[in-house]
Amino acid sequence: MKQLTPEGQQIINNLAQRYGFSADAVFSLLQSVINGNGSMAQFNHPEFGGSGQWMRGGMIMLGDMFNNGLKNSVGGLCQELSNLIANQPGLIQTGSFQSQNQGTQQQSNYSNNQQQNSTGSTAAVSLFVPPPACSSGNWWPAGLQFPNSTGAQNNVRYAYFATIRRLAIEVNGQVTLYDTLDHQIGGFSQQQSVGGSITFTSQYGLVDVKSLPIISVDNVPVQTPIQSQPEPPCQPNSIDTTSVNQDADIFGAIEKLANLKEKGILTDAEYSTKKAELLARL
Template sequence: MQQLTPEGEKIINDLAQRYSFTPDAVFSMLQSVINGNGSMAQFNHPEFGGSGQWMKGGMIMLSDMFNHNLKHSIGGLCQELANLVANQPGLIQRGSFQSQHQGTQQQNNDNVCHQAQNSSGPTGAFSLFVPPPAGSSGNWWPEGLPYPSSTGSQNHVRYAYFASLRRLAIELNGHVTLYDTLDHQIGGFSQQQSVGGSITFNSQYGLVDVNSLPIISIDNQAVEPATDDPPASSSLNPPSPVTSSAETREADIFSTIEKLASLKDKGILTDDEFSAKKTELLARL
C-alpha cells in the first residue's frame, strides 16, 4: 500500500473531521475509489455500516439501507475522493475508462472539490502518495499481473484479487503468496481470521479457507503441486457436476433480482438503483 505524503495525510485528516469518520476509514475508502477507477467504490468497513457500493452519479447501496445520514455522508466523501484522485497522475487507468474520467473532469467543474476550497488544504499541485523508488512499480503483488479487481488490508495482511485471471495474492509477514481461486466468485472479501489464524473469504460456496486453494507461487517463486496429495481443489468443489453449479449460480442471481425488485416496489430502492444492480447481476450469467 502506498504511503501518503504530508499533504495527503492532511487531506485525509480534514475529510475525516468534516465527515465524522476516522482517518483509517477515509483512507480505506480512498483505496476503494482508486480500485474503482474513480467512478465507483466497493467497500467494507464498520464505520460505513459494513459492505456497500458507491457509483458516480449518486447510486449508493449500504447494508444499513435505512441510515440516510450515513448514505449522505458516504456519498459526499466518495465524490470528494473521486475528484481528488482524478487530478492525481497515474491513479486513474486510461483506455476503456477514458469517458468516465472525462465525466469526472466535468463534475470537477460543476462540483468543486472541497480540498481546493479549504484554506487548510494544499492550494497548488501536490502528490497524494509518496512516489515509489526508481525502477519500482510500487505494487506489492507479483510482477506481470494487471491492476487487481479489488484490494484491502487488515491486521498486517494485504490481499489483491484478480477476478479475470482467477488469482488471489496475499501478503503476510513480508511474504507474498499467489493462489489459484479456481471457480470461486469472491465477493466482499472479508479478511476474517479464524481462531487458528487462517485467512478466509466468502464465495458462492460459503466461507472458504485460503489454505485450501492451490498455491501458484511464493515470493515470485513457482510452487510445483504435490503429486502424492489429492488436488487442493477437491474439498472445495461441490459433489455435483459443473453444470449443476452453474445452474445453482444462475438460480441465485435470479432470486437476488426478485428480492431487489421487491425492495424497489416498496420504495426502498429507486428505479436507477434497481436497474444498475440488475445489470450487474445479469452480466454474471
C-alpha cells in the first residue's frame, strides 16, 4: 500500500472532518476510487453502511439503502476523491474493464488540466510518496516493459502484453502472470461484486482467466508438475503356459498308454518304449 505524503494526509484529514467520517474510512474509499480508475468504486466499510458502489455521474448504492443522508455524503466524498486523483501520476490506468452486470465499458479519460477541489488544494498536489528513483514504478513482473493495454477496477488491475502472450493481473496486491496461449484478447470484464471472477473476450468468445496457465505469482515461478508415467504393477514370475500345456498333454498320453496296456492292447515292452519317448519330451 502506498504511503501518503504529509500534504496527502492533510487532505484526507480535512475531507474526513468535513464529511464526518474517520480518516481511515476516507483513505479506504480513496483506495477504492483509485482501483476503479477514478470513475467508479466498490467498497466495504462499516462507516459507509457496509458494502456499496459508486459510479461517476451520480449512481450510488449502499447497504443501508434508505439512508439518503449517508448516500449524499458518500457520493459527494467519492466525487471529490475522483477529482483529487484525476491528475495523480500513475494512479489512473489506461484501458478499461467492463462490468458483466452493466454491459457497458467504464472509460477513464481525464484531462491533464489542474482542477481546484473544495479542500483548497490543487489536484497536482502529490498524495503519495513517490517510489525510489531506481524503481520503474511498474507493478507487473520485472522484464515486462511495454504492455499493449492496462486497466483497473475494484481491487483488480491488469496489464496485457500481446506480443509475448503474457497477462499480468494484480488482485489485492498479489500479482499473477498468465500465459495467454493463442488467445487474441479484445477486452476484460469483471462480475459486479468484490472478488468477482475475471473474464476476457478472444476469438473463442468469453473466457475465464482461471483457465490460463500460470507463469508466476509475485515473481515466483510456478512450475507445472510433470506427470510421471505410472510403473506397471509388479507381476509374479511369468509362467510359460505353452510349456505347461505341453507337459499336461504328455502326462495325459502316458495315462492313455497305461490304460491300453491294462486292456492288453499294448505289451509291456511297447508301453515302456512309448512312455520313455514321451518322458524325453519334458
